[in-house]
């Protein structure tokens with residue numbers, strides 16, 4: 001029995017590893033080919049896992065001393081940049097390939113390239129990508145049957161040759177930058193495969209495509225002298241090659257291809273020429289009609305915005321729902337255990353539907369997420385359900401009759417708490433307190449008639465009462 005179970009588990013592990021391995025290795029649609037051949041052999045990856053405690057802002061800051069883009073930022077912008085690097089790093093698994101050991105500085109550097117590219121965007125996590133595999137140098141890809149320097153796979157893996165990644169930044173103005181190139185592919189793939197991306201980016205990409213096609217044509221005809229020939233391969237490579245030029249020689253790019261350059265500024269919501277302003281787009285982008293004014297109004301400075309919508313729900317849950325639930329729950333004619341069951345179901349549903357969206361994307365950590373569910377999402381949803389149930393009422397009403405078995409005491413308002421046969425609704429004062437003006441009718445044996453309406457969610461609530469004499 002036990003051996004059978006063990007066998008079954010091993011079988012599933014094997015199947016998973018096989019399928020997953022295929023997915024991860026499979027289809028590298030946008031890969032940088034190596035021009036010189038070299039020998040390389042895939043061996044088992046050495047995973048680099050991060051512990052949250054390791055990632056201090058000072059350490060990230062220190063490890064980015066080599067990066068001019070980062071060094072030119074103001075202090076508050078650097079803090080935001082480091083925060084993004086930290087969250088990006090934590091959401092990916094870094095693996096060293098062919099015996100390469102991935103160090104902290106390497107993971108920071110690779111993450112920083114992604115953050116540089118997405119610095120103007122709201123969504124920078126590239127959540128579709130779960131793994132980054134770093135090779136010491138060019139590597140052989142069985143799928144492409146070629147030696148590659150890097151690639152971004154639609155299955156969510158990014159491949160990089162460390163040697164070429166470093167060279168890309170070392171020669172900061174030669175317009176070759178492997179890291180930015182592959183992350184440009186990843187950013188584009190993420191808009192079709194991922195769950196989080198900037199909608200503005202997706203819409204505006206077609207604008208870039210419009211300006212690009214004459215340029216792509218001239219590259220193909222060999223008449224172009226700014227972007228390299230590889231950019232003429234297709235729109236994906238054009239975008240990736242443009243990104244390399246955009247960050248490495250922005251002023252020259254703006255001079256040579258102002259239309260494409262300005263479109264890239266809008267697309268990525270940053271302008272690498274604006275070093276003094278943390279690369280923010282300035283109002284001249286709007287005034288010189290680079291961006292039409294309606295779009296300018298919609299552009300936001302996401303880099304400094306850290307607030308996530310789940311925090312608003314948490315605050316609403318803590319400060320608003322107690323008041324509403326205090327009013328909404330008492331008239332409800334279902335037992336408290338059913339209400340608790342509803343609340344629990346909301347928590348389970350909320351966990352299942354939102355864990356990926358909120359925790360995996362680093363908007364909240366696990367503890368914050370649990371607080372969000374318990375004090376935010378659960379109470380807010382309960383309030384909405386009970387509130388709507390009371391606002392949208394189904395036709396008809398039901399009536400329940402119970403004999404009075406006793407009167408307890410007067411409440412502070414002078415009203416009476418009464419007891420019904422079979423202890424019905426004893427714990428629900430909203431149903432069993434009657435007005436002091438009915439005191440003449442409150443007698444053992446008389447009948448309390450409760451009328452209920454039912455709301456849109458099928459939950460009955462008290463509509464009124466009458467007392468009938470026996």
Ligand SMILES: [Zn+2]
Nearest residue numbers: 030031032240
């Ligand atoms: Zn490429």
